[in-house]
Structure formats: C-alpha cells, structure tokens
Amino acid sequence: MFTIVAVTAILAATAGYLAARSRTSRGSNDAKDPSKNKTKTNTKNTKSSAAGDAGGAAEKAAPSPFEGMPLGLGDVVLADAEERWLAGALVARENRRVVAALFFSPEGASTPAIAAFASPRRDIYWMSPVEVVAPAEPPATLEIGEAMLTRRGRIPVSLERVGQGAPHVAETLLWATYEGGGRDVAVLLVGGGKVLAWRGSRLDEGDYDRLGAGGSAAD
Incomplete structure (x- = not known):
C-alpha cells in the first residue's frame, strides 16, 4: 500500500514539473520572437496612420478659386436669350487673394467672356472680344x-489659367475695368507685350440665370 502511494506521488510531481517546463518554454519562445506580439500593434498603427493621412489630405485640399463668386467653372449661364457654357477661366489674384475671374465660352472662331467678381459682388460682365x-x-x-x-479700376494681378479655351x-x-453710359462695360488685360479687351453689358443678379454643370439649376 505504501509503495502505491509513493509511486502515485512521484508521477504527480513529474507531471507538474513537465507542465511547468512547457509553460516556461512557450514564454521564452514568445520573448525571442517579438513579431507575434507586435502583429496587433502594427495593425492598429497602420490603421491610425492611414486615417491620419486621409485627414491630412482633406485639410490640405485647396478650396475652389471660385468660392463665393456668382459663377463657377462648368456652369451654364443664360442671359438675353443666349446660353454660354463656361469651359475655361483666367483667375485673377491680388496679393494671393482671388479678386475676379474671366470665364470663357468658346464658340467657333469667337470666344465670348463673362467677368465675375469676389464676394459680395453678384453682378457680372457679359462681354465679347474687341480690338x-x-x-x-x-x-x-x-x-x-x-x-x-472711363476707367473705374486698375490692379496688378497674377493670373491662373484653368479649364479650356x-x-x-x-x-x-494689369487688370483694368471700364464703364460707359448705361450698362456699358469693358475689361482690359495689359502685360507681356499684349493688350486683350472685352466689351459688353453689366448684368445684375436678377438679369441672368445660372445653371450648374450639366444644366441643373444651381443653388
């Protein structure tokens, strides 16, 4: 009887020793291979980095140069039974601040233009090229x-060419604006050895209809 009890105790002690060694061995292997512990951390870091990059890109996205203007690139404008699609523009900046834009609507050999101005102005110049x-x-x-x-304004500007036409x-x-009798207006661009001019009529906000790109009504 004593022999059986002794053998049982020895077997139990041996099993406990082997189990302890197994746990110690696993812990040692995990310590030697830290990649197992870093997998979840790296995944979280990757997601955080991607989210940060997306947020940074959104913050760095430049606002539209036409923000606050009554017109934008791609609009369709109706006035005096005439429709013009604004395919391109020259954006005028004074000290990096957008002050006006000259939109162009190519129509064969002619390229009519519409001048729009920074907020709070809502009037536009509906013009055609002149020499x-x-x-x-x-x-x-x-x-x-x-x-x-008569000249009403003259400012030195930097111009950005966007779109087509x-x-x-x-x-x-130099960007110069002129006014005559009634609604008669003109815009002159002078520089680089060239003089470009457009003449037409000043239209108040209620005198023209602005449609969004594709012909949908703009807000």
Missing part, C-alpha cells in the same frame, strides 16, 4: 467704336 489700341499703362479713358468709357497670357499683368 483696342492701348499703351502699356491702361488709359484713363478708352474709346471702343463710338463709345467712350482661356487665352495664354503673362502670369502677371
């Missing part, structure tokens, strides 16, 4: 055909 003779400095008065127009001009030049 003028002007010096390097926009004159105080400008004669186009039989009309005499906008003319190639110098990156920096």
Whole structure:
C-alpha cells in the first residue's frame, strides 16, 4: 500500500514539473520572437496612420478659386436669350487673394467672356472680344467704336489659367475695368507685350440665370 502511494506521488510531481517546463518554454519562445506580439500593434498603427493621412489630405485640399463668386467653372449661364457654357477661366489674384475671374465660352472662331467678381459682388460682365489700341499703362479713358468709357479700376494681378479655351497670357499683368453710359462695360488685360479687351453689358443678379454643370439649376 505504501509503495502505491509513493509511486502515485512521484508521477504527480513529474507531471507538474513537465507542465511547468512547457509553460516556461512557450514564454521564452514568445520573448525571442517579438513579431507575434507586435502583429496587433502594427495593425492598429497602420490603421491610425492611414486615417491620419486621409485627414491630412482633406485639410490640405485647396478650396475652389471660385468660392463665393456668382459663377463657377462648368456652369451654364443664360442671359438675353443666349446660353454660354463656361469651359475655361483666367483667375485673377491680388496679393494671393482671388479678386475676379474671366470665364470663357468658346464658340467657333469667337470666344465670348463673362467677368465675375469676389464676394459680395453678384453682378457680372457679359462681354465679347474687341480690338483696342492701348499703351502699356491702361488709359484713363478708352474709346471702343463710338463709345467712350472711363476707367473705374486698375490692379496688378497674377493670373491662373484653368479649364479650356482661356487665352495664354503673362502670369502677371494689369487688370483694368471700364464703364460707359448705361450698362456699358469693358475689361482690359495689359502685360507681356499684349493688350486683350472685352466689351459688353453689366448684368445684375436678377438679369441672368445660372445653371450648374450639366444644366441643373444651381443653388
């Protein structure tokens, strides 16, 4: 009887020893192979990094240069029974601040233009290209055909060409606006050895209809 009890005790002690060694061995192997412990951490870090990159990209996305203007690139504008699709534009900046944009609607050999201005202005200039003779400095008065127009504004600007159909001009030049009798208006771009001019009518907000890209009504 004593022999059986002794053998049983020895077997139990041996089993406990082997189990302890097995646990110690597994712990040692995990310590030698830290990649097992880093798998979940690396996955979390990757997700966090991706989320951070997406957030940073959203923050760095530049706002539209036409934000706050009554018109935008791709719009369709209706006025005086005429429809114009704004395919391209010259964005004018003064000290990096957008002050105006000259939109273009190519129609065969002619390229009508619409000038829009930064908020709070909502009026637009509905114009067609004209030929003028002007010096390097926009004159105080400008004669186009039989009309005499007076210069109302003159600012040095940097121009960004976007979309299609906008003319190639110098990156920096003078932007001059003119007004005549009634609603008669004109815009001159002078610089880089060129003088470009457009003349037309000033339209208040209620005088034109703006449609979004594809012909849907804009808000």
